[in-house]
Amino acid sequence: MKRSKWIWCAHNALREYNQTVLFKKEFEVTRTDGALLQITADSWYRVSVNGKWIHDGPARAYPDHYQYDEHDISAALKKGKNKIEVIARYFGIGTFHQIPQVAGLRAALLVDGQMIGTDSSWQAAPSHAWQQWTPKISIQMEPFEEYDARLEKVLDWQPAVEVKRPGKLVQRNTGLLTQKPRRPVGEPTATRVKKSAPHWCVPVAQLAHGEMIEANFYTSRPVVLGSVLTVRKKQQFDFSSMEWKVSVSGRLLKTGKVTLKPGKHEIRFFCNSFYGHNKELAFPWLNLKGWGEWSVELASACLFLDNDRRWFASFEHAEAKKAERRWQKAIEQYPKGFSTLDRSIEQVFMEDPAAQFTARTEVGMARRAVRSAAGGALGDSAVPVTVTPSPKGDAELCFDFGEQTCGYFEFTIKADEGVIVDLNAVEYITPDGTIQHTLPFNRNGMRYITKKGVNRFTSLKRRSGQYLFVTIRNAKAPVEIKSVRIIESTAPVSPVEMFKSSDPSLNKIWSMSERTLQLCMEDTFTDCPLYEQTLWIGDARNEALYAFAAYGNYDVSARSLELGAQSLDQFPMVGCQVPSSWDCQLPAWSFLWGMQVWEHYFHTGDKRFLKKLWSAVLKNLDGAEQYKDKYGLFSGPLWNLLEWAPIDHDNETVLHNSMLLVGALQAAENCADVLGENATQKKLKTRRNRLIRAINAQWNEEKGSYPDALLDTTGKASVKTCQHTSMLSIMCDVATPRIQKSALNNLLNSPKGMTTIGSPFAMQFMYEALEKAGEYDALLDSIRTKFQPMIDVGASTVWEMFAGSDFDTLGFPTRSHCHAWASSPIWFLTRIVLGIRQTDAGGKAFEISPWISGLKHASGAMATPKGPVHVDWRIKGKKLQITIAAPTGAKVEFIRNASMKGLCVIPAE
Template identity: 85%
Template sequence: MKASKWIWCVQKSLREYNQTVLFQKEFEVTKTDGARLQITADSWYRVSVNGTWIHDGPARAYPDYFQYDEHDLSAVLKPGKNTIEVIARYFGIGTFHQIPQAAGLRAAILVDGEVIGTDASWQAAPSNAWQQWTPKISIQMEPFEEYDARLEKILDWQPAVEVKRPGKLFRRNTQLLTKKPRRPKGEPIIARVKKGEPHWCVPVTQLAHGELVEANFYTSRPVVLGSTLTVRKKQPFDFGSNEWKISVNGHLLKTGKVTLKPGKHDVRFFCTSFYGHNKELTFPWRNLKGWGDWTVSIAATCLFLNNDRRWFASFEDKEAQKAERRWQKAIEQYPKGFSALDRPEEQIFMEDPAAEFAARQKVGTARRAVRSQAGGAFIENALPAGVAEYCYDFGEQTCGYFEFTVKAEEGVIIDLNAVEYITPEGTIQHTLPFNRNGMRYITKKGVNRFRSLKRRAGQYLFVTIRNAKSPVEIKSVRIIESTAPVTPVQPFKSSDPALNKIWQMSERALKLCMEDTFTDCPLYEQTLWIGDARNEALYAFAAYGNYDVSARSLELGAQSLDQFTIVGCQVPSSWDCQLPAWSFLWGMQVWEHYFHAGDKRFLKKLWPAVLKNLDGAEQYKDKQGLFSGPLWNLLEWAPIDHDNETLLHNSMLLAGALKAAESCAEVLGEAKAAKKLKTRRNKLIRAINAQWDEERRSYPDALLDATGKPSTKTCQHTSMLSIMCDVADKRIQKPALNNLLNPPKDMTTIGSPFAMQFMYEALEKVGEYDALLDSIRTKFQPMIDVGASTVWEMFAGSDFDTHGFPTRSHCHAWASSPIWFLTRIVLGIRQTAAGGTAFEVSPRLCGLTQASGSMATPKGPVHVDWKIFGKTLRVNIGAPKGVKVDVEHNTSLRGLEVVVENHRSTVSVN
């Protein structure tokens, strides 16, 4: 992209919050063969050529390693005049996906030996239609999407401004996401909902800190809003809120309730939610009529910023606590010490359509006011006491872009909100307060066609029509599904329908959690959590033979070491926190990626980061030789004693990372490093096993910060990790296994599917295959019982507060472990050499009479199909040419004659 410049528009600041800018360029070509487009933007782009949508991007990246996408334009260009159009968004605020630097677009069209790069010859105009002052979708994501089609043609086109921006650009190294249209299943359910008042929120963090890009909890908001309320008759008011303290005419209210006489009253709202991940706070008074001009003031002495590397309430920063105490004093002394900010009202109060949807009140059916015609629907004028709401069911969880065509008069408000789950009784599981999973569209007169800029997830899409004074025709509604372009080599099938369904649910969830990296879930976060990625990579190896998503996830983890001592836990991100367990899982994934992909060159590229991660961990060793640090020492949400610096599970996973690094060193011929790592690992194992409590037959959860003594709490997690990571010696392994199979009543048990992956790895290691399969059947059956299409973040009955619903996230690929274990145990396919050159096949019957499926490899799938006929087990094995397969007997096959047939590779039967 040397012949291009970074550009933006002259009318906008490079750092202003939530900008959407349009760009266009006309150009002429004579030949179109081989035409390519290279393009990137901070923070997001959508590009079209000659009216055809090409793609969105870019991939997530650290600022120093920013990436560009490359698109083939051969099919969309024509000889003669062509037009390229780009919608670019600069978020101007931190997310868990980006660290925005400054607004900018950069592109180059390579065609017919010519380079047409972005420069001042391109035209640029701020978009008036995409509304700027909207709240963030969530702490993890960008600002909420709101589009006013009435303003889309009000454009001030001017030559683009060239922008200087340091740093190299790197070509995207993962495949582009899919664009697959999905239509709803059947007709929508139509309801009438009560017309509600607007909901407002205040961007308190942004008001306090301006253009700061961050996502940390410890970012203070010493903000006060003030106005004059004109009261016409004596009446009571209730300004009560957990997030605001109210003063009226200089007197602080205890409860927020007050009766006011006719006249003018000075009212102040002091933000008492002083810290938090939520960057906007709900405003406790919905009706803004009757108020005078609003003012904003801040107390500069109470401004405070810190990272969240040590995260949890019990780890609160002392300086942060001092700042909060200063704020409480400042409230009492107002207006002393406060300075006024000049902000227009649109930047103080942001409308919150998601909150309006969450507060909806259904008042009946709207079918009498709606008539269907030619696949569409007309909403008639008269909808007594409310507005019409359509609920479209897509039949299963999906993730993609909202797309619709609507014919309406000007000014109709269309709210679209997606949800994952509705109870059998009809209760909607709303996504607030964690995510504003929707958008708002305001119509122009006539036909409105729209495709959202944001990918959103859910199974049900609610389309609410507000402010309609004449018929509105919904011509079409669909979702353009967008995931990594993966397809399973073969679905798992067996004589147990439940296991088949569990595999299908797991695979569907995994696909929806694959973008340019692995993500935790497609709705709430869409975040690359490094620990999740380690597990999801195993599933993607087995199901798809996909290695580029794993490689990119590992690469971003390595790049995080420019910022952190050990690999970051979610990257790239504006949230500055560290979770050691994830850092060590990254180290284990490095080896596993090499073993499955066979890419020695990539392993060599990551090797310096592997050593840097482990050397960083050495800095946290305590006097006993255990890993100990003021970090987020979580493993999962189960109530482990993790509010301490020395957690035994961290040291065990570090031992696993050291062993993985030893294997890497051997492959790379780093004998000296391998010896050093082995010595370090053995020393760490001795320190861990010194904490084994013979009387309680368990490791303690932690060593307590206050005393240094072992915690009185125990958990399954240390026992399973001691087996999985080869920490438990012979005296420990048997009682540790008993803790997994028969945990004592006072022992904390596994709480999430994420941690269950490690439990299953431990059980597989010691040969407890039936226990493993029984657990899969038991733990995942409740998901089947409620008709889930994907696997969940939590198991049914979890200690995690799901507010009465089965789980929070209904699509969470960290729960897709059945893909891995059904392949390895029931089909018995286990890779024994790097790069998929050799395998062992040893099916475990586990009460089944037949099973079939494949494991993907870089050389092609290894297929197994087995079936019991009387006393004979017939095993059909297929493998790529040159792949060695050994068939191994096991105890589950006793009494059966094993016949191996129809193989297409070198197979030996032992």
């Protein structure tokens, strides 16, 4: 890559929002073997060689540690002339995955003794087919994908321009994602939906702040939209909105409803939502007839932009409040202090196809309008199908992929020019047919506008769901859908062995958990494949354990840890989601990162990588040291969350933070021991013991619990108690033997009024505490109880929330139906039912002690760096027959336990 250059398109500004640029280069070779392509881009690329799709990338990375991918393209080359083509996108706005810097592509092709690097000899052209002015998919993701095939040949090829961009590149250190075609199962359902006008939204934060590379809550939007509405006859208008204040002829409306006489009326819309993560606000009035030209104005004196490190949910931000008060005063004093913005109408009003899908109205079935290719009823064939237009409404086909998946939409459609094809994926449809739409959290779809003839397309964005809705709009002649599929794209992992037992529910729970974990693994662990696809550091700690056990995968854990360490360049403690344009600190996640460092070493035995992270481990703990209250507890105006249960966490001193800090200190002591850092180990132990004493001083004997927090207002203990402090006190070895007895009782029999565990994420720690206390039956009973509702509704993956959670799921069982923080059964069924527990670093030694718990048989394996450790046991009468297979050189010790009482243990025949 050293002799290649960063390049971009001469027609495009380097920091403009949502650009898509095409690149190409022709070259000749006499030999094709051993051809390597190294490539990266800010923010995204897709590369093809001789028309064959090679891959997408790059992996997520901080700007100062940017990565390139390496592809073996020998099989795609031919002797003689060849062509490499790249689609590159620059998002031009912050996400939870990227911090865009400047548009650019960089590549080097090493083949036939030559290096063909990106430079001004490459050709570049802006793509007009990929629409530029679209809303963001979500606060976490890039702009929405919309493609107009009518414009794909409108290309002005010019020599690429070389771009200066500082910083070195390093090679990607995780596996490339898979490309597995998945087809729908069965026949699609065909529905007729009411034809509807376009839906619009306004990117208020972008209008206010221009080239905005951030994703913070504290981003003001002092924006006003204005136009003249010509009214033909007297009528009432409803401009009611939570997001907009409206004035008519200079008078602010109180309710939003107004009756206007015939004539011209000056209307102003003031952004009422001054802050928020939602960067685009719905604007439902653009379709009204009679609007004149639109103007955009900005109150510059009210502009405010800051990070979210001081947590907004609980703590006032004085400067932000001042800016908001200035804005409210400016609205009342309009037009004083406002300046006009020069923006094209398409930059102000962005069409929102996802909102149009969400607002769909069914008008009946469309079976007569949708026929198989043979002309028969739809049930004769899933695809291809022909859709006949009808004045009754638009045709909508729902394809079921049988289970949750994540990947690229791919389709072939034959149609006239100008047909609108909307594709939207969802995870769940209720038994009565109610769709769980993904808005307002995520625009989980795309729009395609056809050219005349055959249209073949593979989307640029990985999306997730089980059901894919294909809506045909604006058709005037039959449309043939020749094929629909999803190219599944995940980390290249597969389980070393499936868990099996005499309990079908446990088997199903394990397989659901494993499927979920696979869908939540990319170049890093991610929380969920639909709503965010974000590396949350706390989630990654838990998911790493599951991946160790199920797959023996360590590179995704290592990359997640590495990105956490690099976040310390901008934060005092490890960031909570990285790399990201959202600046916030969640201490519990910082401490879980420290625990994962030790666990990664323990499972891999990789001392070299541990040394690489060691300085970051100490820096993370030093950062925590600055946040101490007078009692010696961790305390700070940060996002002091552990989970969504109603813990009293809106205070600076929250007890669970201090307990997890104890866990991080203990992990660091273990690391210091391995690295021979004896003096550091001693200092860490002193800090840990001091913190333990401070925590246990808060134990309330009368309540038999720790308080949730110390209140900011009084400094006194919160009256609220929760299971979380009890479980973490056991898990992190905080509780004294006397306290531990009461803490364990809180887990097994929570007192009335105590906040209980709300999410599968926190349940991981509950199960760790129960395992440590030897309460294996309670642990397994909980798994059966908590996960059974997912089985009952036919889920293929495990959920973000347990059924009945306090989290507002809008009437559905959960928000995300695929969330790997819920995959804890992988870990605990392996450790408890199979009884496989590693006892030495790097998979050198294991204890095997299966817990029978009423089962008749069980089998499975735990992956290790040296190979899987397999256990197969079954009860035959009074005999426990067991087979154990371990890698050569690994020490294995079988240990009897209380569940085997009365059984004779013998090797299996």
